[in-house]
Amino acid sequence: MTGLELGGEAPDFTLRDQFGQDVTLSSHRGSKAVLLLFYPNAFSGVCTGELAGIRERLDEFMTFDSEVFALSCDPVYSVRAFADAEGLNFPLLSDFWPHGEVSRAYGIFDEGKGTPRRSSYVIDPEGRVAWAVHNANPDGRDLDEHLAQLRALV
Template sequence: MAIEVGTKAPDFELKNQHGELVTLSQFRGEKAVVLLFYPFAFTGVCTGELCALRDELPKFVNDDVQLLAVSNDSPFSLRVFAEQEGLEYPMLSDFWPHGEASRAYGVFDEEKGCAVRGTFVIDKEGVVRWSVVNGLPDARDLNEYVKALDAL
């Protein structure tokens, strides 16, 4: 069960596609965060969603907002994926301990061994203000993220 709107977002420390550590708390007080969990790099629906974000990037990475995309892939896979698709925002690896951050947000599918499609809009104080969780085959609507950010 995904964490609820109004709760404090669990902090995490994950490596990005360049091997650098990224924490949720480093944005506290400075930027709202769109935290997007997706199953795996190089898959159809995931690639479509992440490229759509790339194409609308100024809405999701600016002075007030930071997009963080999290999958259970290794940082090495994420680096190749990001380079191949021109994804310049942080691609975070929840590979080891496998699914730890995904579990903290309640979006890890134990049977499949990966995150489902969960998105959380977190305000500058670190509180979840909006979320959506879709099943593995169901893409999300980016316009909903924009509306949630506008409401902050």
């Protein structure tokens, strides 16, 4: 499902968050591990539940040594409305234009649906892919496993 290799360099990107601010993955290189959560659609049931789970445990996921980014192909205005409606106080990034470019770079863009697959990556502080998991779109993520993989690096 993905062409990325564990231990390989994670594709860098700069995307806009729900506030229209640029977020660059490589800006964390040398300092923080990053959890990337690709999700298919804002406001969908499984995605809302997963991101609410992150919100409720945000202090466990985001520390001085780690960061969390959730990415979808929804436009910035949609991710802002989603963040506001659900109280999501961590970066939601828009891979809207060029549509799905980052999702494609990670090998998880679903061409038929125009959305990323439900995939997660832990990027180590040196910018390498340390862990990846891919769930079927109807299947929610195991946040305990995600947290364990992120903590293993920090």
